[in-house]
Amino acid sequence: xxxxxxxxxxxxxxxxxxxxxxxxxxxxxxxxxxxxxxxxxxxxxxxxxxxxxxxxxxxxxxxxxxxxxxxxxxxxxxxxxxxxxxxxxxxxxxxxxxxxxxxxxxxxxxxxxxxxxxxxxxxxxxxxxxxxxxxxxxx
Amino acid sequence: xxxxxxxxxxxxxxxxxxxxxxxxxxxxxxxxxxxxxxxxxxxxxxxxxxxxxxxxxxxxxxxxxxxxxxxxxxxxxxxxxxxxxxxxxxxxxxxxxxxxxxxxxxxxxxxxxx
Numbered sequence: 472x473x474x475x476x477x478x479x480x481x482x483x484x485x486x487x488x489x490x491x492x493x494x495x496x497x498x499x500x501x502x503x504x505x506x507x508x509x510x511x512x513x514x515x516x517x518x519x520x521x522x523x524x525x526x527x528x529x530x531x532x533x534x535x536x537x538x539x540x541x542x543x544x545x546x547x548x549x550x551x552x553x554x555x556x557x558x559x560x561x562x563x564x565x566x567x568x569x570x571x572x573x574x575x576x577x578x579x580x581x582x583x584x585x586x587x588x589x590x591x592x593x594x595x596x597x598x599x600x601x602x603x604x605x606x607x608x609x610x
Numbered sequence: 611x612x613x614x615x616x617x618x619x620x621x622x623x624x625x626x627x628x629x630x631x632x633x634x635x636x637x638x639x640x641x642x643x644x645x646x647x648x649x650x651x652x653x654x655x656x657x658x659x660x661x662x663x664x665x666x667x668x669x670x671x672x673x674x675x676x677x678x679x680x681x682x683x684x685x686x687x688x689x690x691x692x693x694x695x696x697x698x699x700x701x702x703x704x705x706x707x708x709x710x711x712x713x714x715x716x717x718x719x720x721x722x723x724x
Contacts, residue, residue: 505663512666513665513666571674571681574704579670579671579703580667
């Protein structure tokens with residue numbers, strides 16, 4: 472069974488609820504495991520917050536998501552017209568093995584995105600960030 | 611999100627059960643409540659996560675701050691009964707190396723009371 476859904480949110484934090492809802496509804500419809508629902512929610516929340524907080528110098532903009540869920544994998548295309556940001560290269564890598572005293576508070580969001588997704592592709596096209604995320608169904 | 615103190619041991623270790631979601635929208639409230647519990651003179655805190663359904667990096671940030679605060683006053687923060695769906699987040703973030711993860715409340719309490 473293949474399910475496709477799209478969602479567009481505005482760049483304000485109150486919109487995150489709609490994103491979470493969409494993920495949960497799709498997860499239910501396409502029979503995702505609770506682990507996959509949690510993972511996708513976390514990843515999209517982190518990415519959306521980054522765009523909302525740092526993507527623009529003001530004004531309301533849109534972030535659009537296209538979800539394609541198949542038996543094997545979930546693919547998400549996230550598009551925004553914010554400043555160029557490639558989560559694969561533009562965020563520092565935290566030392567997750569550092570002792571607690573040396574761990575900075577924060578800086579984990581994008582790292583979790585990279586770790587929790589199975590594939591991540593970024594391209595900048597016509598003034599937009601296009602990020603494709605893939606999570607395999609098998610855990 | 612619902613937080614409730616479900617147990618306080620004779621030696622001042624508090625067990626707090628966390629239910630529901632902790633995300634960017636309520637992480638500040640989560641932090642305030644846990645700080646208040648920590649300030650209530652505990653010498654350790656166990657977070658029972660059995661009914662926690664979701665945790666974002668905003669919540670992990672709070673847990674790290676709390677762990678550091680406990681360490682400064684000689685206490686311990688431990689978590690127990692982490693749902694399978696959240697284990698991966700603890701593992702990849704390295705949080706399982708920083709915050710002791712126990713299978714049961716009893717085990718976590720024993721570790722905090724040592």
